[in-house]
Structures are given as C-alpha cells and as structure tokens.
Amino acid sequence: AQTVTxxxxxMSVQEAETVTLSCTYDTSESDYYLFWYKQPPSRQMIxxxxxxxxxxxxxxxNRFSVNFQKAAKSFSLKISDSQLGDAAMYFCAHCTGxxxxxxxxxxxxxxx
Amino acid sequence: GAVVSQHPSRxxxxxxxSVKIECRSLDFQATTMFWYRQFPKQSLMLMxxxxxxxxxxxxxxxxxxxxxxxxxxxxxxTLTVTSAHPEDSSFYICSARLGSxxxxxxxxxxxxx
Numbered sequence: 328a329q330t331v332t333x334x335x336x337x338m339s340v341q342e343a344e345t346v347t348l349s350c351t352y353d354t355s356e357s358d359y360y361l362f363w364y365k366q367p368p369s370r371q372m373i374x375x376x377x378x379x380x381x382x383x384x385x386x387x388x389n390r391f392s393v394n395f396q397k398a399a400k401s402f403s404l405k406i407s408d409s410q411l412g413d414a415a416m417y418f419c420a421h422c423t424g425x426x427x428x429x430x431x432x433x434x435x436x437x438x439x
Numbered sequence: 440g441a442v443v444s445q446h447p448s449r450x451x452x453x454x455x456x457s458v459k460i461e462c463r464s465l466d467f468q469a470t471t472m473f474w475y476r477q478f479p480k481q482s483l484m485l486m487x488x489x490x491x492x493x494x495x496x497x498x499x500x501x502x503x504x505x506x507x508x509x510x511x512x513x514x515x516x517t518l519t520v521t522s523a524h525p526e527d528s529s530f531y532i533c534s535a536r537l538g539s540x541x542x543x544x545x546x547x548x549x550x551x552x
Binding site: 360362364369370371372374377379418422425426427429430431432 | 471488540
C-alpha cells in the first residue's frame with residue numbers, strides 16, 4: 328500500500344528564519360514523483376516543488392528546497408527566509424501512474 | 440501556465456436536491472481528471488478518476504450512484520452530487536494531469552442544509 332506520513336501536524340517559524348517540514352512515504356514502485364503542495368486559507372492547491380524519483384539531485388525552487396533520501400523514503404521540505412505569505416497548510420504527496428497519495432498535512436505558522 | 444477552472448466556488452443547497460460542479464481545463468486538453476474531497480483540517484481524499492469518453496473509476500467506499508461523474512469532452516468534467524444530504528457537505532477539488540505535473544481547481548465548498 329502507498330502511504331504518505333507527515334508527522335508534524337503544526338509547525339511555526341519566525342519570519343526570515345528557516346523551517347523544515349518532514350515527510351516519509353512507503354511505496355513498492357521504483358518510478359514515481361513526489362510533490363509538496365501549499366494550501367492557503369483560500370483552499371487553492373499550489374504546487375511548491377516536485378521531485379522525480381530517478382533524479383538524485385534535490386529539487387530547489389527559490390527559497391524552497393527538498394532533502395530527498397530515496398533509500399529512507401524521506402522527502403522533507405526546507406523553507407528558507409520564511410515570509411508571512413508562506414503561512415499555509417503544506418501537503419506532501421506521492422504519485423505513481425495517475426495515483427496521488429497525500430499526507431495529512433502540516434499547518435505552518437509564520438511569526439512576525 | 441495551465442489552469443483548471445472550477446465552478447461554483449461555493450454552493451448551498453437543500454437536502455434532497457442535486458448539485459453539479461464543473462471542472463474545465465483552460466488552454467490544454469485533459470483526458471483524465473481527478474475528483475477529491477477534503478473535510479475540514481484533513482487531507483485530500485481521492486474520490487474518483489474521470490476519463491474522457493469512458494466511465495469514471497471510483498475509489499473504494501465512494502458511491503458511484505450518488506457522485507455522478509461525466510467527462511464528455513477533453514476540457515470538461517462534471518461531478519453531480521445527487522440527493523444531497525448534510526453529511527455530503529465538504530470541500531470538493533478537481534485536478535488534471537498535464538505532462539508530469541498536476542494542476543488543481545480552486546475548489547467548491549458545498550453546504551447542504
């Protein structure tokens with residue numbers, strides 16, 4: 328069974344500081360994608376970053392980067408220089424074929 | 440970038456009535472769309488996969504007669520909640536695959552009174 332686990336229901340970070348959100352997953356597939364999505368109060372799902380499993384290099388998108396540990400099935404998200412607009416729910420997701428599996432989410436609060 | 444337009448954003452209906460939610464892919468063709476349900480402070484749960492020109496594939500536990508999905512064109516998928524009840528009140532989100540990525544609609548908040 329495919330599962331995605333986010334062990335931190337809530338996190339907080341001081342503005343301009345760095346925070347890391349954890350995600351682990353379980354899969355028997357060798358070819359898959361991993362995603363981090365942000366869901367602000369508007370409920371719109373916004374793609375933050377994507378990682379192809381076959382790529383060893385960690386994906387980065389400006390202030391967002393991941394630490395992808397394939398053997399450990401870990402996919403954490405690091406947000407650097409946190410901004411007030413980063414406050415949202417963050418969902419880790421695993422995708423193989425057309426099947427998407429979401430974690431339970433981490434609510435991130437940014438403290439001014 | 441590719442956009443999925445979802446309407447309505449909010450709807451309130453009376454118990455026993457039906458509600459239709461539309462999901463349109465703008466400037467790209469989506470042969471497959473996905474419908475999710477999200478309860479407050481919970482994750483997205485896949486309800487069904489909508490395939491253009493064929494029957495939708497429903498996840499275990501989702502009533503196909505209650506949640507009717509139609510994907511009649513490459514740019515439009517609809518979810519109809521039939522005989523809605525208060526327990527159907529939720530946030531419904533559609534998604535479409537584009538290449539190796541997925542884009543989401545803005546969601547529909549359904550309230551059944």
